[in-house]
Amino acid sequence: MVTLSIDGIECSYGSVDVLKDINFNVKSGEFLGILGPNGSGKTTLLKSISRVLKPKKGAILIGTENIYNMKTVDVAKQMAVVPQSTPVSFDFTALEVVLMGRNPHMARFKMEGKKDLEIAKKSMELTRTWEFADRPVTELSGGEIQRVIIARALTQEPQILLLDEPTTHLDISNQLEIMDLIKHLCETQKLLIVAVFHDFNLAARYCDSIILLKDGKIVAAGKSNDTLTSENVKKVFSVNTIVKNHPITGQLHVIPISRPIILQPKSLIVHLICGGGTGSPIMKTLLDEGYRVTAGVLNLLDTDQETAQLLSIPTTNEAPFSPITTEAHKANLQMISKANVLVVTPTQFGDGNLRNLDAAETALKQGIPTVLLENGPMGERDFTNGKATEYLKRLKTKGATTVKSTSELVQFLDNLELKNNKENNH
Amino acid sequence: MKQDAETSHLKHVSHWKLYLVILLILFGIVFVLSLNLGYAHIPFSDILKILSKQVPFLNDLVDSSGISNTSEVIITQLRLPRVICGALVGASLATAGVIYQGIFRNPMADPYVIGSMSGASLGAALVLVLGVGVSFLGVNTLQIFAFVCSFATVLAVYSISKTGSRVPVTMLLLTGIAITYFQSAIVTFLQTVATDKVHRGLAFWLIGSLSSTETWSDVWSVFPFLVLGFVAAYLYSRDLNVLALGEDQAQHLGVEIEKLKRILLICATLMTAAAVSISGLIGFVGLIIPHLTRLIVGPDHRILLPTSAVVGASFLMISDSIARVIMGSGEAPVGVITALAGGPFFIYLLRRKKRGYTM
Numbered sequence: 001m002v003t004l005s006i007d008g009i010e011c012s013y014g015s016v017d018v019l020k021d022i023n024f025n026v027k028s029g030e031f032l033g034i035l036g037p038n039g040s041g042k043t044t045l046l047k048s049i050s051r052v053l054k055p056k057k058g059a060i061l062i063g064t065e066n067i068y069n070m071k072t073v074d075v076a077k078q079m080a081v082v083p084q085s086t087p088v089s090f091d092f093t094a095l096e097v098v099l100m101g102r103n104p105h106m107a108r109f110k111m112e113g114k115k116d117l118e119i120a121k122k123s124m125e126l127t128r129t130w131e132f133a134d135r136p137v138t139e140l141s142g143g144e145i146q147r148v149i150i151a152r153a154l155t156q157e158p159q160i161l162l163l164d165e166p167t168t169h170l171d172i173s174n175q176l177e178i179m180d181l182i183k184h185l186c187e188t189q190k191l192l193i194v195a196v197f198h199d200f201n202l203a204a205r206y207c208d209s210i211i212l213l214k215d216g217k218i219v220a221a222g223k224s225n226d227t228l229t230s231e232n233v234k235k236v237f238s239v240n241t242i243v244k245n246h247p248i249t250g251q252l253h254v255i256p257i258s259r260p261i262i263l264q265p266k267s268l269i270v271h272l273i274c275g276g277g278t279g280s281p282i283m284k285t286l287l288d289e290g291y292r293v294t295a296g297v298l299n300l301l302d303t304d305q306e307t308a309q310l311l312s313i314p315t316t317n318e319a320p321f322s323p324i325t326t327e328a329h330k331a332n333l334q335m336i337s338k339a340n341v342l343v344v345t346p347t348q349f350g351d352g353n354l355r356n357l358d359a360a361e362t363a364l365k366q367g368i369p370t371v372l373l374e375n376g377p378m379g380e381r382d383f384t385n386g387k388a389t390e391y392l393k394r395l396k397t398k399g400a401t402t403v404k405s406t407s408e409l410v411q412f413l414d415n416l417e418l419k420n421n422k423e424n425n426h
Numbered sequence: 427m428k429q430d431a432e433t434s435h436l437k438h439v440s441h442w443k444l445y446l447v448i449l450l451i452l453f454g455i456v457f458v459l460s461l462n463l464g465y466a467h468i469p470f471s472d473i474l475k476i477l478s479k480q481v482p483f484l485n486d487l488v489d490s491s492g493i494s495n496t497s498e499v500i501i502t503q504l505r506l507p508r509v510i511c512g513a514l515v516g517a518s519l520a521t522a523g524v525i526y527q528g529i530f531r532n533p534m535a536d537p538y539v540i541g542s543m544s545g546a547s548l549g550a551a552l553v554l555v556l557g558v559g560v561s562f563l564g565v566n567t568l569q570i571f572a573f574v575c576s577f578a579t580v581l582a583v584y585s586i587s588k589t590g591s592r593v594p595v596t597m598l599l600l601t602g603i604a605i606t607y608f609q610s611a612i613v614t615f616l617q618t619v620a621t622d623k624v625h626r627g628l629a630f631w632l633i634g635s636l637s638s639t640e641t642w643s644d645v646w647s648v649f650p651f652l653v654l655g656f657v658a659a660y661l662y663s664r665d666l667n668v669l670a671l672g673e674d675q676a677q678h679l680g681v682e683i684e685k686l687k688r689i690l691l692i693c694a695t696l697m698t699a700a701a702v703s704i705s706g707l708i709g710f711v712g713l714i715i716p717h718l719t720r721l722i723v724g725p726d727h728r729i730l731l732p733t734s735a736v737v738g739a740s741f742l743m744i745s746d747s748i749a750r751v752i753m754g755s756g757e758a759p760v761g762v763i764t765a766l767a768g769g770p771f772f773i774y775l776l777r778r779k780k781r782g783y784t785m
Contacts, residue, residue: 076678100679
C-alpha cells in the first residue's frame with residue numbers, strides 16, 4: 001500500500017508560472033486521470049511528479065518521503081513512467097529494452113540473471129510483446145514499441161505507474177488494448193496509476209477519479225462522474241458538450257457539440273419534422289447558426305427526441321412506438337403555427353407518423369414556407385404503400401422548396417432571415 | 427511461438443566473451459604484423475622472441491641468442507612504442523566515440539564534436555606558428571598545449587551550454603559547432619601567416635600522423651588516460667544503454683543523468699585530448715569504429731566498449747602500417763589513410779544496413 005501526495009506544488013519555466021498550488025492524493029489501486037487542454041500544465045505536472053522538474057514550492061511525497069530528497073534509483077524502484085513516445089537511438093531488441101527496467105534493482109557490475117529474465121518475460125507476456133522479444137525495437141510499429149515500453153515499466157516492478165498520454169499516437173484498437181491492460185493492472189496488482197489525457201472519453205472510460213487542469217490550476221477534482229460534467233468541460237476546454245452514459249458501455253461519454261462561437265442570434269424559428277436520427281445533425285447545425293428550433297411530433301425514446309432534449313429544443317411528443325394521436329397532432333400544429341419555417345427531414349414514414357406530413361400540408365396552406373430535405377429516393381423510406389410519396393409530391397406542387405443538403409438548407413434559411421429582417425425594418 | 431527468445435538472449439550474451447577473445451587474437455596478429463613492417467627486415471620469429479624477452483618469467487624460457495642487438499633496439503625502441511601508440515590512440519578515439527554517440531544519441535557524434543578537435547588544433551597552431559613556450563621543462567610543448575587547449579575548449583563548451591542545473595545535449599552540440607568554427611578561423615588565420623615550413627608541419631599535424639611517436643614517453647602520456655577513461659565508461663556502461671531511451675526515461679530508470687554526462691564527457695575528452703596531443707587529428711576512427719563494432723556485437727555498451735577499443739586499436743595499427751609503406755621512402759599521414767579507407771567503407775555499411783538509427 002502506497003500513497004502519492006502532491007502537496008501544494010508550484011512550477012515555473014523561467015518567469016512563467018505553469019503550475020499553481022496543486023494538491024491531491026492518490027492511493028494504491030486508484031486510477032487518477034489528469035485532463036486539460038494544451039498548455040494547461042498537465043505534462044509539467046507529470047514531469048514534476050516523476051522527479052524530472054523540481055517544483056519551486058511544495059513537495060511530492062511517496063508515503064511520507066519527499067521524492068526530491070530521495071536518490072534517483074530509489075524513486076525508480078517504486079515509480080515507473082511511460083511517456084507519449086520513445087525514440088530508441090540504437091537497435092536494442094525488445095527484450096533488451098524491457099530488461100532495462102531491471103536497472104534500478106541491479107548492482108553496478110551485475111548482469112541480468114534468471115530472475116530478471118523471468119520478470120521481463122512475464123511483463124512481456126502481459127503486454128503481448130514476448131512474441132517479438134528478439135526483434136530490434138527500431139523495426140517495431142508505434143503500438144508495438146509502446147507496449148514494449150509498458151512492459152519495461154512493469155519490469156521495474158513499481159508501485160506507482162505514471163503515464164503521459166500513453167496512447168496518443170496509437171490506433172483505436174491499440175488504444176483500448178493498452179488502456180484495458182493498465183486498468184487490469186490497477187485492479188489486480190493494486191498499482192497506483194496517474195495518467196495524463198487530453199481525450200476526455202478515454203479518461204472517462206478508465207479513471208476512477210479525474211482532475212481538470214486549466215492554466216496550471218485545478219478547476220475540478222473528484223470522482224469521474226462528478227467531475228466530468230458538461231459545465232466543467234466547458235469551463236476547461238471552452239467547448240459545449242453533452243455528457244451522458246454511453247448506451248452500450250454504460251460509461252460516461254462526452255460528446256463535443258460545438259465551439260462556443262457567439263453568433264448573432266437569428267429571429268427565425270425553424271420547426272423540424274424528423275425522426276429516427278435524421279433530425280439530430282440538423283438540430284445541431286441550426287442551433288450553431290443561431291436559429292431557434294422546435295420539433296415534432298416525435299416519439300419518446302426516438303434518437304431525435306433524445307437529441308432535442310439534450311439540446312433543450314422544445315418538442316411535441318408522443319408515447320414510445322405509438323402512432324400520432326389527434327391530441328399530439330393538434331399540439332404539433334400549434335407549435336408549427338409559431339414557427340417561421342418548416343423543415344421536413346428525410347426520415348422514414350409509416351402509418352404511425354404520416355400525420356406529420358398532414359401537418360406539413362396544413363402549414364403550407366397557412367403560408368409557412370416549407371422545405372423538404374431530400375438526399376435519396378423516396379421509395380426506400382416510404383412504408384405507407386405510396387401515401388407518403390403522394391404527400392411529398394403534393395407539397396412540392398403547392399410550393400414547398402426542395403434542398404439536397406444541410407448546407408443548402410442553411411443557405412435557404414439565411415436568405416429567408418435576410419428577407420424577413422428587411423421587411424421588419426421597413 | 428518464440429519460446430526460445432529467453433535462451434537466444436542468454437546465448438547472445440554468452441557470445442560476448444567469444445567476440446572479445448576472437449577480436450583480441452586478431453589484435454595480437456595485427457600487432458605482430460605491424461612490428462614486422464619497416465625498412466629493416468626482421469623475421470617474425472625474432473620479433474616474437476624479442477617480445478617475450480620483455481615479459482618477466484617468459485624471458486627465461488626463450489632462446490634469444492641468435493638475435494642481433496640492432497634488431498632488438500629497432501623493435502623495442504622504435505617500432506614497439508610506435509605500434510603501441512597507434513593501438514592506444516585507436517582505442518582511445520574509438521572508446522571516446524562510443525561514449526559520445528551514447529551520450530548524444532546521435533550517429534553523427536564523434537570525439538571531436540564538441541570542440542576537442544578545434545581546441546587541440548588551436549593549441550598546436552599556437553605552438554608551431556607563434557612558437558609559444560618553445561620548451562617547458564624539457565617536455566614537448568606542442569603536446570601539452572594541444573592537450574590543455576582541447577580539454578579547456580570542451581570545458582568551455584560545457585559551461586556555456588549549462589542552463590540551470592541541466593546541460594541539454596542540443597545546446598552542447600550547437601555550442602560545440604560554434605566554438606569549432608571560431609577556433610578553426612583562428613587556426614586558418616595562423617596558417618596564412620605561417621612560413622612554408624611551419625605551414626607544412628601544421629598541415630601534417632592537422633591531418634594526423636603517428637610519425638613523431640617513436641618514444642616510450644608518448645606511450646606513457648596516453649596510456650593512463652585510456653585506462654582511466656575506459657574503466658569509468660565501463661562502470662557506467664549499463665547507464666549508457668538506458669540512455670538510448672532518452673534522458674527522461676533514463677532518469678526514471680534510476681540514472682543520475684547530469685552526473686553521468688559530466689563524468690563521461692570528462693573521461694571521453696581526456697582520452698581524446700591525450701590521443702590527439704601525440705597524433706594530431708586522426709579522423710574517422712572515433713566515428714566509424716563504434717558503428718562498425720555495433721554491427722558485429724550489437725548496441726549493448728557492456729560489450730560495445732571493450733570490443734570497440736580493440737577494433738579501434740587494430741584499425742589504427744593497420745592504417746599506420748599502410749601509411750608507413752605506401753609511399754616507399756617517405757611516410758603518408760595516417761589520418762589520410764583512415765579517412766580514405768573509412769569514408770567509402772562507412773558508406774558501404776550504411777547502404778548495406780539501411781535500417782538502423784531513429785532519432
